[in-house]
């Protein structure tokens with residue numbers, strides 16, 4: 001029996017499949033080249049992909065430039081045909097599992113305390129009996145997102161308790177469940193899949209076709225609109241605090257089990273870089289205060305660990321974990337491609353080629369936990385009048401330099417100020433721009449422009465064509481519907497369909 005890797009046209013080439021016997025506590029790593037896909041099947045033993053357990057005899061499909069590992073605690077045999085491949089016995093997963101055991105104990109003790117079941121002597125190690133609220137920090141490509149995903153997956157697959165931790169992404173460079181430029185949070189109760197770089201944290205309801213939406217998450221999203229934190233750190237801090245406040249409201253409503261599940265926060269690499277200066281310190285502080293962080297996990301960097309220990313060590317448990325040797329450096333071109341994949345995926349979903357030999361009919365393989373290789377969406381293209389949608393930009397390029405501000409005027413005001421964008425102006429920059437559609441304000445009263453930065457997002461559209469003489473534009477949206485009366489915010493994220 002053999003199969004070969006498949007290109008987008010279904011063509012196959014190269015050597016046949018390969019079986020790997022993995023020793024206990026080792027991992028199999030792979031990095032997929034653009035437009036290639038692979039199938040991995042567990043033949044026997046136990047294996048997991050970032051905490052998501054693999055079933056035997058099912059082919060798991062990977063594509064979209066995915067870089068990942070299959071880890072085994074007790075040894076296994078897998079069958080695979082990857083683009084590049086190697087096994088390693090130097091794995092950090094054992095450390096990540098140990099950390100997850102500590103967090104599990106915190107959840108159990110916290111729930112027992114709330115239920116009045118924490119008896120004297122039951123906690124000899126003095127583990128904090130509070131829900132784990134974990135902030136993950138580390139430099140670029142250190143494996144933060146992967147660690148967050150693994151910790152979530154270890155929590156939700158527990159056999160005895162049904163935890164539903166909240167995964168928070170405050171890295172606007174990472175699309176998480178929607179598009180790059182956003183920050184978001186979702187409550188997770190089933191393991192997150194790893195199949196493609198376009199959906200690093202699994203499918204969301206907006207990216208999942210309706211038939212599969214049982215598997216989809218409903219994230220709460222705020223729009224920052226840039227991928228770098230230095231573009232408008234004041235805005236980023238404001239929306240981080242907004243996200244924290246909304247999560248707090250939610251935690252009041254969920255039951256004690258949900259509250260005890262805690263939350264895990266993925267952060268941008270700039271949070272680990274001292275060259276990002278004071279802004280980075282206030283953003284870290286905003287996360288700690290808004291999400292009531294009681295654990296800081298630092299990946300790698302001894303210096304950062306010492307700094308966090310010095311600054312927060314008195315009230316917060318600061319733990320250092322090793323960086324996995326498998327965490328891969330991604331160059332700017334790769335990151336750009338991945339961001340494009342994420343926007344494309346938000347609109348069109350994803351379909352990957354099934355490698356030859358894996359295709360024994362629908363259901364014999366899984367992609368994103370679904371029994372299909374085709375998770376395509378049918379977005380709608382609608383022509384709207386300039387008057388239908390009111391478009392704003394928050395601060396951004398139009399901000400005056402600090403020296404030009406009137407005496408006494410604060411920069412923060414202009415950085416948060418919504419500026420109206422006129423699409424009929426040739427320099428508006430609206431064409432190809434990703435626009436965030438804002439949820440309407442809860443209050444019945446009049447909505448003030450200044451309140452726009454505090455509103456979450458209910459979807460994204462892209463302006464694909466503009467007709468200034470007729471005051472119309474064409475917008476691409478994952479779902480059809482009317483846009484009349486909507487308020488949208490544009491920033492620096494754009495996207496163009498490649499013919």
Ligand SMILES: Nc1ncnc2c1ncn2[C@@H]1O[C@H](COP(=O)(O)OP(=O)(O)OP(=O)(O)O)[C@@H](O)[C@H]1O
Nearest residue numbers: 067068069140141142143144145146324326327328
């Ligand atoms: N143990 C591992 N083995 C193989 N690949 C890994 C491992 N851990 C992470 N990776 C891969 O390395 C890359 C970087 O990992 P990840 O995205 O988790 O890092 P990050 O610190 O969140 O990155 P960023 O710089 O965007 O903040 C990803 O492609 C991920 O799939």
